[in-house]
Amino acid sequence: MAWVDVCAVDDIEEEDVIRFDHGERTFAVYRSLEGDVFATDGLCTHEQVHLAGGLVMDETIECPKHNGRFNYQTGAALRAPVCEALRTYPARVSGDRIEIDI
Amino acid sequence: MTVMDQTFADRDYSLTGPESDAAVAKGLASADWYHSDVPRKEMKALMRRSDAAADRDTVLWIGLLVLTGCLGVLLWGTGWAVLFFAAYGVLYGSACDSRWHECGHGTAFKTEWKNDAVYHIASFMVMRNPIAWRWSHARHHTDTIIVGRDPEIAVMRPPDMVKLVLKFVGLPDAYFDLKRLGVNALGRLTADELEFIPESERGKAVYWARVHVGIYVATVVVALVTWSWAPLLLIGGPRIYGCWHMVLMGLMQHGGMAEDVLDHRLNSRTVLINPVSRWLYWNMNYHVEHHMFPMVPYHALPALHARIKGDLPAPDRSIVAAYRAMIGALLRQQREPGYAIRPVLPATARAFREDLHDLDVARGGA
Known part of the structure; x- marks a missing residue:
């Protein structure tokens, strides 16, 4: 487990998500409407589609391919066709940078 | 028989075959x-x-369903009833498809329970589990339109034109849809359904099939007890006598277009249609x-079309234009099952994704 620098806070709009690749892994990093930051695995558990192309609404991320939804703060699967929860990772703001613990 | 014919004649559209x-x-x-x-900021606005x-x-x-249905029943026995049931039939048996879909x-809605409620009502109307x-x-x-993978390929090759025409009066689709609901209600799923429904969802599929079949049985009982066609014209029947608009729109989506490609511009069709049909179809004419x-919700599809039309083939200008092109292609596919319409891209568009196409397209098409 190690904190990894992702990007500047302003690189993610409020209520939005970006893709973050690290080594051979891919993550989705979120910024909520309140400005809090979160991180999950980057691929949908249904069909391995990058969630960063999806829509962030309140606490949910909607997959851009099949409209399955997760709570990106808890990882819970909320709407078919996703059935399997998304893995989440600790995220924090350090200075003006976002870091995630992977 | 040409090489292409040999390749396509024996295609197996099931999800469990070779x-x-x-x-x-x-x-x-x-x-x-x-x-x-599409830049992220614009896509967020569209989504x-x-x-x-x-x-x-x-x-x-x-409101229109209640109005036309009530007037159809109240004016039963007059010519007006035919008119109102014709309207009711399309509102029920055709508009249900787009509501089910969106x-x-x-x-369609931001509020999830509204999506779920309308989805279940529309699923019942269109006779889909x-x-x-x-x-x-x-x-x-x-x-999409990958043979052996996509369970919703409406026009299989070589096209059976009689079968396609019968679809406009719900045949044999309504029969097979009801039969499948009946099979599901008995606790069984078809081989194709077992292929794409995860185990955790199969019990729910059986439950909802039983609910649907129960309503249909109750409707038939009421029709028998009252000795009237009215209950069947109000519930279930519109899937037959009112589905023509759904079929008219649905066949345009992919009919005559390519199979086994990875570019929706090659296997889907966008058609500019009249406002009434757009309302009934909830803008799914923007199918690419x-x-x-x-x-992107149905109400934002015209804006999406405007944003990316420079990267898409020009849309067909009307339903008639789309059908003229599609029927020509389907007739040709009866002789050459490998044939597919190859749309023309504007100069501003990026090239088609050419690496994985069906045979005719890969050979340059016609």
């Missing part, structure tokens, strides 16, 4: 598809959800756009 394995082996299953470039449009359209839809995607078809449609989006970006 075509399924072949599609996987060729990299056509769960593949990366072509997308037009934004709202209840306003669907609230308005649903109140109008249900609410199944969860994009709401669980089985949710998964079927997810697969349709994963593997919908497949490319399924998270």
Whole structure:
């Protein structure tokens, strides 16, 4: 487990998500409407589609391919066709940078 | 028989045959598809959800259903009843398809329970198991018109023109849909359904099939007790006498277009249609756009079309124009099953994704 620098806070709009690749892994990093930051695995558990192309609404991320939804703060699967929860990772703001613990 | 005919004549459109394995082996299953470039900020605006449009359209839809249905019953025995039931039939047996579709995607309303409620009502109206078809449609989006993978290929090659014409009066689709609901209600799923419905969802599919079949049985009992056709004209019947508009729109989506490609501009069709049909169809005439970006709600599809039309083939200018092109292609596919319409891209568009196409397209098409 190690904190990894992702990007500047302003690189993610409020209520939005970006893709973050690290080594051979891919993550989705979120910024909520309140400005809090979160991180999950980057691929949908249904069909391995990058969630960063999806829509962030309140606490949910909607997959851009099949409209399955997760709570990106808890990882819970909320709407078919996703059935399997998304893995989440600790995220924090350090200075003006976002870091995630992977 | 030409080489192409030999290749296509024996295609197996089931999800459990050799075509399924072949599609996987060729990299056509769960593949990366072509997308037009839309900056993230603009795409977020296009994807934004709202209840306003669907609230308005649903109140109008249900209001018109109640109005035309009541007038049809009240004026029973007069010529006016025919008129009102004709309207009711289309509102029930055709508009249900687009409501099923959009609410199944969860994009019509912002409020989730509204999507779910309309989805279940529309699923019943269109005689689709709401669980089985949710998964079927997810697969349709994963593997659009990939033979052996997509369970929703409406026009299989070589096209059976009689079968396509019969679809306009719900035959044999309504029969097979009811039969499948009956099979599901008995606790069984078809081989194709077992292929795309995860185990955790199968119990729900059986439950909802039983609910649907129970309502149909009750409707038949009421019709027998009252010795009247009215209950059947109000419930179930519109899937036969009112489905023509759904079929008219639905066949245009992919008919005559390419199979086994990874670019929706080659296997889907956008058609500019009249406002009444657009309302009934909830803008699914923008079908290339919908497949490319399924998270864009129906009410934002005209804006999406305007944004990316420079990267898309020019849309057919009318339903008549689309059918003229499609029927020509379907007739040709009877002789040359490998044939597919190859749309023309504007100069501003990026080239088609050419690496994985069906034989005719790969050979330059006609």
